[in-house]
Amino acid sequence: MSETKMVKFIISRQDNEDTTSYVEEFEVPYRPNMNVISALMEIRKNPLNAKGQASSPVTWDMNCLEEVCGACSMVINGKPRQACSALVDQLEQPIRLAPMKTFPVVRDLQVDRSRMFDALKKVKAWIPIDGTYDLGPGPRMPETKRQWAYELSKCMTCGVCLEACPNVNSKSDFIGAQPLSQVRLFNAHPTGAMNKAERLEAIMGEGGLASCGNSQNCVQSCPKGIPLTTSIAALNRDTTIQAFRSFFGSDHA
Amino acid sequence: MAGNREFVYRRLHSLLGVIPIGIFVMQHLVVNHYATDGVESFNKAANFMGNLPFRYVLETVIIYLPILFHAIYGLYIAFTAKNNASQYGFFRNWMFLLQRVSGVITLIFITWHVWETRIAAAFGNEVNFQMMQDILSSPFMFAFYVVGIISAIFHFANGLWSFLVSWGITVSPRSQVISTYVTIVIFLALSYVGVTTLLAFV
Numbered sequence: 257m258s259e260t261k262m263v264k265f266i267i268s269r270q271d272n273e274d275t276t277s278y279v280e281e282f283e284v285p286y287r288p289n290m291n292v293i294s295a296l297m298e299i300r301k302n303p304l305n306a307k308g309q310a311s312s313p314v315t316w317d318m319n320c321l322e323e324v325c326g327a328c329s330m331v332i333n334g335k336p337r338q339a340c341s342a343l344v345d346q347l348e349q350p351i352r353l354a355p356m357k358t359f360p361v362v363r364d365l366q367v368d369r370s371r372m373f374d375a376l377k378k379v380k381a382w383i384p385i386d387g388t389y390d391l392g393p394g395p396r397m398p399e400t401k402r403q404w405a406y407e408l409s410k411c412m413t414c415g416v417c418l419e420a421c422p423n424v425n426s427k428s429d430f431i432g433a434q435p436l437s438q439v440r441l442f443n444a445h446p447t448g449a450m451n452k453a454e455r456l457e458a459i460m461g462e463g464g465l466a467s468c469g470n471s472q473n474c475v476q477s478c479p480k481g482i483p484l485t486t487s488i489a490a491l492n493r494d495t496t497i498q499a500f501r502s503f504f505g506s507d508h509a
Numbered sequence: 510m511a512g513n514r515e516f517v518y519r520r521l522h523s524l525l526g527v528i529p530i531g532i533f534v535m536q537h538l539v540v541n542h543y544a545t546d547g548v549e550s551f552n553k554a555a556n557f558m559g560n561l562p563f564r565y566v567l568e569t570v571i572i573y574l575p576i577l578f579h580a581i582y583g584l585y586i587a588f589t590a591k592n593n594a595s596q597y598g599f600f601r602n603w604m605f606l607l608q609r610v611s612g613v614i615t616l617i618f619i620t621w622h623v624w625e626t627r628i629a630a631a632f633g634n635e636v637n638f639q640m641m642q643d644i645l646s647s648p649f650m651f652a653f654y655v656v657g658i659i660s661a662i663f664h665f666a667n668g669l670w671s672f673l674v675s676w677g678i679t680v681s682p683r684s685q686v687i688s689t690y691v692t693i694v695i696f697l698a699l700s701y702v703g704v705t706t707l708l709a710f711v
Contacts, residue, residue: 334596420593420597422590422591422592422593422602422605422606423589423590423591425589425590425591426591427588427589427591428589428590457513460513460516461513461515461516462513462514462515463515464513464515464516465516466515466516466518466519466520466675467515467519468675469586469590469605469671470601470605470670470671470674470675471597471599471601471602471604471605472599472601472602472605473593473597473599473601473602476597476599476601476602477597483682485674485682485685486680486681486682488674489674489677489679489680489681489685490677490680491677492674492675492676492677492680493676493677493678493680494677495516495677496520496676496677499513499516499517499520
């Protein structure tokens, strides 16, 4: 039997939230078309590091395995992206894996993405339709608007835009592009637009829209190609008008 | 208003950078360009600017207070960023970094420049061609002025680009590309004005 080709992984690890991180190397037998997840599964099966010493299996988060859930985001060769769609054949070796440090690290490559879900609650990223009786069908949406709104709805809360943003860090409370773009999505919906002012006021608070510094890393890094900076600029326009309305007083809905 | 103090400060910071500071910078560069027409021309212009009616009110409202706010809040903005241009080498991310770097350089330059000219004038020195010639006769100070002026112009031109985004004037990617080109032209044109003026003193 010919010698199996090995793929080298340099993984940034951390035992729990409070300990410091360290680097461990692993070698995984190559299989055609393998992705980073399959390599991590291989390590889990046989947790021996590159020196042949017994180690603990590397922990990571995953769910859908088809780049729609956002759970397996990690920093792969310096770029935050999903491990499921990161194909080993397309990566420079050795492959370096690290957790997205913008988020609290739970263990190894697994991070706590709660801040994004908290931000969605803060900006009211939903459409209130519950009533005591059937409200009937909502208003229709123009097709052209539906098309771009659909692009915004592709957000999978993966956290890549926050990881890439220079203004989302421990020194700032900026919520990042992800919840902001959702405000534009829900404000674009004809029923959602009834609560437009509330959402705009929410993102005009601390750590909101104004903390954006226009580095535009988010739009360059988004795995779903969501026009995040267009959303931010559109919200800048909406909040400009909203600020004048709330300052001078307006009965405009 | 109290709830969105940060929003108001950031918007005010963006606005003041263009109006009045940006307008003042353009005016300052253009008026000083009289130096290329010779000593007399420059002294006449400097004399006119220095003897404008309500001079102290104009200086305070148009220059001192806006620059003070813009500088202090700008430092806060610059030092709350965690720059990552080496990892994410996109054009706009480099501009983001350069905007912060040029802002700090400009602040150092302006502080020295005001000390040497305006504060010196308050102590009785006359601001004229001779004064600038003396300052720029040192090669170090000449280089300092070139770097300072280019930084200030870059900070203004690139800041104008972000002003257009921050106020929701340029929303679409295409409009932001066009404004990038427009601000590059502004940067080059004002740099020409600034550098030719400096050369007139040596």
